[in-house]
Amino acid sequence: MAKVAMLGAGFIGDFYTYSLHGLRSRDQVHVIYSRDESRGKAFAKKHGIPKWTTSMKEAVNDPQVELVVIGLPNNLHLEAVLLAAAARKPVLCTKPLGRNATEAFKMLEAVEKAGIMNGYLEDLVYTPKTLKAIEAVRAGTLGQVTWVRSRETHPGPHSDWFWTKEISGGGVLLDMGCHCIEIGRSYIGKDIRPVEVISVADTLVKPIDAEDNALGWVRFENGAIGQFEVSWIFRGGMDLRDEVMGTEGTLWINNFLRTGFEMFTAGGKKGYVAEKAETEKGWIFPVGDEVAELGYYNMFADMFRSFEKKSAPVETFYDGYVVNEIMDACYRSAKSKKWEPVKLKEWRGKEKADPISEVREYDKDHIFVKEERMPDGRIKIILKNKKTGKISQLEKKK
């Protein structure tokens, strides 16, 4: 059982607290911090939390609090982390870690200097499907991963601060690109160095300073590419999909909009359907349990087990920092219109990664290219001559 200080009483604090108190959980939020007293009080009442406070420091330093969870707007992450580090209390921080890599690196240094357990709350790496998929990929089910597409799009965030660049630090690239980039790393290998990026970051239709639509490719040292697609102008709900290509297989995950739950209603029940759902009538596509499907249960289970075992969770502040550096490179690329290097102050993965490669010999003179069955039943085999390099084809009846 862990006693938690929850910093932030907004949407994300709410979701986190539901998760922490959900099912038969043994953990408990002990104190809620909100700068607005009435809001903190209401939050405490709603969730059965014993204490509330308008002082972040008081929350962190509460003697019963064992672990600090940060669910605050981006501009307050650094301050909160420094408080936890000062109090030498384990700390879990929501995504993105910093508004930029400079902030993120300060947080990383602070927690590591203090020697405290630290967790980066990147929930989408922990969805039940993603966990099982990553396990399958690591076990070789897909061969070598060559490309990952991670997509998160919806019609825009629910709180004003997201749309205000000074507070959030950026637009949709920062807000949701961080998910997709870490999903890409997780499939390709977190020990493979991200080398360079190219990105598009446009403000297409929203009346804001930051970008409302962004695309990017992150190239890894072994040649694999992590592609992200993020948008605040998508229509139709929240689209959370990942696709992985490997030399031996393929993986498609839909985390939200098409999960085997389809409902048509002519009348339209008035009420909440799902996060970012845009309709209450016609065909709608809820998920079973949002908290579970978005990875919160598994994420906190990993974090709290790590806390208890004094080990590192799957996602640490170092991961958050790497993601911030990649995003900084994306913002540079969107301006320079060129591939920009990812400049990591510190690299903790493999020094050198082997390039993707898969050469299959066919016979002593030929390399295998491919085989296919034609509509008329013939099998065609394409070969390359080792010496001449010439491509030729064979046919065989089956």
Added chain:
Amino acid sequence: MAKVAMLGAGFIGDFYTYSLHGLRSRDQVHVIYSRDESRGKAFAKKHGIPKWTTSMKEAVNDPQVELVVIGLPNNLHLEAVLLAAAARKPVLCTKPLGRNATEAFKMLEAVEKAGIMNGYLEDLVYTPKTLKAIEAVRAGTLGQVTWVRSRETHPGPHSDWFWTKEISGGGVLLDMGCHCIEIGRSYIGKDIRPVEVISVADTLVKPIDAEDNALGWVRFENGAIGQFEVSWIFRGGMDLRDEVMGTEGTLWINNFLRTGFEMFTAGGKKGYVAEKAETEKGWIFPVGDEVAELGYYNMFADMFRSFEKKSAPVETFYDGYVVNEIMDACYRSAKSKKWEPVKLKEWRGKEKADPISEVREYDKDHIFVKEERMPDGRIKIILKNKKTGKISQLEKKK
């Protein structure tokens, strides 16, 4: 926190214990009963359970045990329930409750006489999707429910006892029909009386005495029909689908084979893919977290909350008894080839249910039948004259 005696160290006991110990659960299995000592010991070691025993009575009567969970073959449910009742300990029993309604009624009487909390472990009513869907249906999203199709089919059970009629009490109708019937009741209304059934129960290809394939319709007092389709000869994995038709809407749930997780592998990782998966190569369709998707987490959360609050869970022994009576009627119908009445010894729902009905007036002379847009843009409206009963049609341009 609840301390549990788990009766049964087979497949279902294993799944139950994983669920009870999963995520951040505060509950714990305290003692495992298996008639085979080495198996019980291995089970205890695997799950970190302090005690094991080959005496069912000892397990139930262990002074630290607060709650008994029955995960035994069908022929042992009654004995186990009687032990729990004698010890006046709350008891949760796996499905089906009895091998027939007579056994089930004895169990119901025993727990109610003893005044103990009792839960019927019908997990498929608790899948995250089903819970949300039932909530939507109760809120009127689909209007009045007219028909439910619940389908559970797979290539057959994993333990010998299922295939032995004296132990199991029956074939696939009993083994999986119980799920589908209770799903039907849950959508149509557990307070609406199931009146009569017609059923097919065939032994198509398996070399067994019991049926390996069954179909049935349960007619409820208000005219709604709960249709079940169960099979031990399905090929392709485990198919768990529910469909609900209502006067205002439609609902389709796929709990297992198509949930937004698709994987192709050319090589074939050797290993467990999913319950009843039949392939390790080609396209495969895992679920994220089986324990979660099959409803175990939510089922036990409801059961243990009820235990703590001394309230009734969603699924009680009474529900298990009703389901057994419906299945007994199905077996009679499969023989008589006629609709057979459901003979409930006791009915705790509505005395009288209103028939499904939806009359919409169009104007003072006409009842509305339907409206449709044609390919050329015209709108056609079908009406019925209140006096003459004559059907006519109107057209309007839109």
Added chain:
Amino acid sequence: MAKVAMLGAGFIGDFYTYSLHGLRSRDQVHVIYSRDESRGKAFAKKHGIPKWTTSMKEAVNDPQVELVVIGLPNNLHLEAVLLAAAARKPVLCTKPLGRNATEAFKMLEAVEKAGIMNGYLEDLVYTPKTLKAIEAVRAGTLGQVTWVRSRETHPGPHSDWFWTKEISGGGVLLDMGCHCIEIGRSYIGKDIRPVEVISVADTLVKPIDAEDNALGWVRFENGAIGQFEVSWIFRGGMDLRDEVMGTEGTLWINNFLRTGFEMFTAGGKKGYVAEKAETEKGWIFPVGDEVAELGYYNMFADMFRSFEKKSAPVETFYDGYVVNEIMDACYRSAKSKKWEPVKLKEWRGKEKADPISEVREYDKDHIFVKEERMPDGRIKIILKNKKTGKISQLEKKK
């Protein structure tokens, strides 16, 4: 090239004519019959048809007409067929063939006595997916077919005459059950005798005399079951799905509502989306080319090729007659609440069908029951002792 008399200028005549004139077709409607002159004239103009008439006889007997296509309300099929037979012109008739088996048998006798080519326009057996699926089933891809589910449901037909029992001959069972029953026959084998049926036919919510909802099981001589589900009270569009279970495989076809085409629109383009679509906003699911997807192109291609080659098409009046007899038995069953025999005046299929059967020997003492991989990697094999009949299980590590 074939010159056609089209009888009927309603919805179905329109669809048929689109199909006959579609793509690069060499066939042509030469004359359109409609009892309403202005409607016939407008139809002729719209489709570029040279002649129109209010006399059915004149249309049939037009000297240039080589082939008659009947797209009339059910009560006029017999009259039209008799005219074609009198003129000794090949005739194609829309579904259902008759309002009942008596009418259908008269039509069958008439065309066979006249010695004319006859085709039953059962389009759903000709959808591109169904054609390929039937071919796969016949080639043994699924082993022996044990069960077919065919479902056609939508919110009700578009013309007044469907709702008027004297004209249509019945409700949804007749209107759409005919599709599902013939789909079942096509998968199970049109040479296997349909033996008996049980059916439900209810008027649940529409203010009509005929049934608006029906379910049925058709049992074939070899033990296979063709299940149909038809409804005029479905909400959400037009649901056309077929499922086939075989001893070696499974088949799922969705012909209309989920075919890989998904569109969300916030604004709502005003216009025709798809047959029976119920919404113009939110998520909608069009098909690519309705005429193609519903089987019209392939159906007419088969019919006209048969006409040219003077051979029998896939669907003949005899098939239409068999379907009518099965439906008559369903109506009897809905009343008697018992399995009713299918009383065919004439059977042209196999005299005796072998029962479904699949016995696999495991070793000299045992019959194989099943094999499954468990989550922990063990393989379990279930066996039956040939002599004792006892079921037992083996485990092996893989």
Added chain:
Amino acid sequence: MAKVAMLGAGFIGDFYTYSLHGLRSRDQVHVIYSRDESRGKAFAKKHGIPKWTTSMKEAVNDPQVELVVIGLPNNLHLEAVLLAAAARKPVLCTKPLGRNATEAFKMLEAVEKAGIMNGYLEDLVYTPKTLKAIEAVRAGTLGQVTWVRSRETHPGPHSDWFWTKEISGGGVLLDMGCHCIEIGRSYIGKDIRPVEVISVADTLVKPIDAEDNALGWVRFENGAIGQFEVSWIFRGGMDLRDEVMGTEGTLWINNFLRTGFEMFTAGGKKGYVAEKAETEKGWIFPVGDEVAELGYYNMFADMFRSFEKKSAPVETFYDGYVVNEIMDACYRSAKSKKWEPVKLKEWRGKEKADPISEVREYDKDHIFVKEERMPDGRIKIILKNKKTGKISQLEKKK
């Protein structure tokens, strides 16, 4: 009726001829050209074609031939087009038009100088789904299109010449990128100028000189982006998917791998399943009618109607040329690692396109940003102050 010279007796010539002769077509291939006599003869026999020849010129100049269809390897397109132009016969050429823009422009000039009808056989723009989707987009169903993703990936082509750069002119970018680029143009607007591109073209696993994997973004003058993903190293079949984002809607099309046809087979019928299918066992996903689903019927219908009406088809050589210029820019970008301009020798679309824009006023002081329903039922509205630019939020109960 049109009489056709088919140039090329390979896979594509075969598919084209099936399409031209399919269903009730009135068109006919009159002569087949193959440089290999026995192959041409066999082809003629198989398809019922009266003549075959090993002289391309003879085929084109055959006096009965009205129209020339080119289904040859890429390096022969120019020669064949020049022959058709010299003979002043209408000509249809398979994709890509040239091996590069220089070749394509020569073809364009030749046909326009000769004044002959010309068609670019870009079939994927003509799939039934794509045709309907483009129509919906043009009608405004999705608002303004901001982004199109077009994906075509499979395990590599079936003939040796594709893999030989001198013949093909390039790898997968040229072979399949041409499809995706034209799909992007079709949704965004073929009259909107493609301005610049960035692309990745890697040789990841195949032992060839050309690229086996490519990604690209084409930026159009109004800010919209056409994204393409093409690969010869995809595993699992042929993946043909398009996604369109608009300011008012979303569109998802799956043309091949998930179209509502799912089949599991334990035994494995030996035979052709679908183009590029990789398995014959387990779950497989055929399409109904490949020729139809891949757009061939609709493409040729448009081409032949245009030929008869002496009008321009939807896809002309000019479109083929534009696509070649875009691909040339992609190859430059893959090397330079920068956005490269698309250098059109001639632009026939809009001189100036309006940028994507969608400003909604909320009240006299505020611009609307977005609205969302929260889980607790509150509606949140995000606004921007017109003067200060400050973002704020409102809440209202519904």
